[in-house]
Amino acid sequence: MGETVKVIGAFDSPFSHRAEVALRLKGVPYELLLEDLGNKSDLLLKHNPIHKKVPVLLHGDRTIPESLVIVEYVDEAFQGPPLLPADPFDRATARFWARFLDDKCSTPFWLSLWTEGEVQQGFMKEIKGNLKLLEGQLKGKRFFGGDTIGLVDIAASGFAHWLPLFEEVAGVTLATPEEFPDLCRWGKDYTSHDTVKQCLPDRATLLARFTAKKDMFVSTVKSMAPKS
Amino acid sequence: MAEEIKKGLVLLDFWVSPFGQRCRIALAEKGLPYEYSEQELLGTKSELLLRSNPIHKKIPVLIHDGRPVNESLVILNYLEEAFPDAPPLLPADPYARAQARFWAAYSDKVYEVGSRLWKTKGEAQSQARAEMLQVLGNLDGELGEKPFFAGEKFGFVDLALVPFMPWLTPSFERYGGFSVAEVAPRLAAWADRCMERESVAKTLYPGEKVDEFITLLKKKYGIE
Numbered sequence: 001m002g003e004t005v006k007v008i009g010a011f012d013s014p015f016s017h018r019a020e021v022a023l024r025l026k027g028v029p030y031e032l033l034l035e036d037l038g039n040k041s042d043l044l045l046k047h048n049p050i051h052k053k054v055p056v057l058l059h060g061d062r063t064i065p066e067s068l069v070i071v072e073y074v075d076e077a078f079q080g081p082p083l084l085p086a087d088p089f090d091r092a093t094a095r096f097w098a099r100f101l102d103d104k105c106s107t108p109f110w111l112s113l114w115t116e117g118e119v120q121q122g123f124m125k126e127i128k129g130n131l132k133l134l135e136g137q138l139k140g141k142r143f144f145g146g147d148t149i150g151l152v153d154i155a156a157s158g159f160a161h162w163l164p165l166f167e168e169v170a171g172v173t174l175a176t177p178e179e180f181p182d183l184c185r186w187g188k189d190y191t192s193h194d195t196v197k198q199c200l201p202d203r204a205t206l207l208a209r210f211t212a213k214k215d216m217f218v219s220t221v222k223s224m225a226p227k228s
Numbered sequence: 229m230a231e232e233i234k235k236g237l238v239l240l241d242f243w244v245s246p247f248g249q250r251c252r253i254a255l256a257e258k259g260l261p262y263e264y265s266e267q268e269l270l271g272t273k274s275e276l277l278l279r280s281n282p283i284h285k286k287i288p289v290l291i292h293d294g295r296p297v298n299e300s301l302v303i304l305n306y307l308e309e310a311f312p313d314a315p316p317l318l319p320a321d322p323y324a325r326a327q328a329r330f331w332a333a334y335s336d337k338v339y340e341v342g343s344r345l346w347k348t349k350g351e352a353q354s355q356a357r358a359e360m361l362q363v364l365g366n367l368d369g370e371l372g373e374k375p376f377f378a379g380e381k382f383g384f385v386d387l388a389l390v391p392f393m394p395w396l397t398p399s400f401e402r403y404g405g406f407s408v409a410e411v412a413p414r415l416a417a418w419a420d421r422c423m424e425r426e427s428v429a430k431t432l433y434p435g436e437k438v439d440e441f442i443t444l445l446k447k448k449y450g451i452e
Contacts, residue, residue, distance in 0.1 A: 050334065050366055059323075062323045064323070064326045064327075064330075065330065066330055066333070069326050069329050069330050069333075070326075072325075072326065072329065073322055073323070073325070073326040076322035076325065076326075077322040077323070088306055088309035088310040089292070089295055089297070089306070089310070091305070091306070091309060092297045092302050092303075092305065092306040092309075095299075095302045095305060096297075096298055096299055096302050099299060099301075099302065100283070133283060
């Protein structure tokens, strides 16, 4: 029934998780092809020559890179529960916050973990401010998407599962339940959701892998941080 | 005090903004009437802008029946969905739509990398130049021999990218020391083809005007 669906992904990657969770929520079976990002395969380079990144969705002979583009594609190409709201204005709002997560949260989050001193304080303030804005979008709902998981939940999934892990590895506290009660509650609801759980990488394994890579993260960040 | 909700479309914009121009071209292509509201960006931002886009405080903002939509590509998708009877700019097929969304987002790189060309010097500028050549090559390759990015018809990717062309020529070309006609000849021909459309010709400013604006910005920010 239908054409083959494959995800070129990576164990550690929250972006890869986005593609998987979208397919699972839609009830679409797929094969996961795991990449070693330190040694990218010809398959990945062939299917994402522009960015050379995971995830890439392969559907029959179609290739779709970029996690958020994949999520919207999955929503439109397959039957199943909708991942975006029906109303055009609500869809615009969801897309805005999904972009906000990638454009405004990813980088300061990463930099707040591995920098030090005043520079780190600056990034921590930035990410905490942005997480507060994001939290404001929950407005008493179980998920950003309402009763069911939607685009913004999927886009924010890195902050549900990966954030606490990175906090532990880096020895940095960004989002406590006291400061971010709604966001932390959402994080627990997201990561314990039956469908989501099936494609979340094991916590202990992630912790070990990230701990082993800590020095590398610190040194790559030195080249990323914008000069003041 | 209850504020009366203004019906219809209002676009908060800035004359030379390529992101705003994306919206203007889309509105023209769709035949949608709207009120254009020029915003003061180099001085004090208006109450309306700050209220409508409190997160980014940027234009363009499309206000529809009093509700603001922010981010140019989000606005373009919104226009597709909120006005289903207007001529579509996105194809119907989900895969073609995904490709259009990918390349429209990728086109942002022209502006992002191009800005580094006039804002930086030395190694940072060389790096920006190398990246720009790659971006233009990728866009040229994706266009291929087609008249427009999606094929025969002017559409989503075309209008997302075309506002950056007067920034490329002459400004980014001069700051980066390259020629679009040389490194991306099909793209250069495509740009001329797009300018034959009324919506594009009436919206975009000539490259010389953009160049003047960049010179103004450099002075304002004290960039040599």
